[in-house]
Amino acid sequence: MDSANDMKAHKRTYSSFIDMLKWVLPLLAVITAVVVILISS
Numbered sequence: 001m002d003s004a005n006d007m008k009a010h011k012r013t014y015s016s017f018i019d020m021l022k023w024v025l026p027l028l029a030v031i032t033a034v035v036v037i038l039i040s041s
């Protein structure tokens with residue numbers, strides 16, 4: 001079993017991953033939309 005200290009580290013890592021995902025997903029959506037628009041033109 002993980003100790004309490006490891007659990008804190010896991011939560012911190014997961015939180016930073018989710019925060020990064022909140023920025024990356026919309027950015028990827030915009031890039032994808034631009035590429036699709038450029039290809040369809």
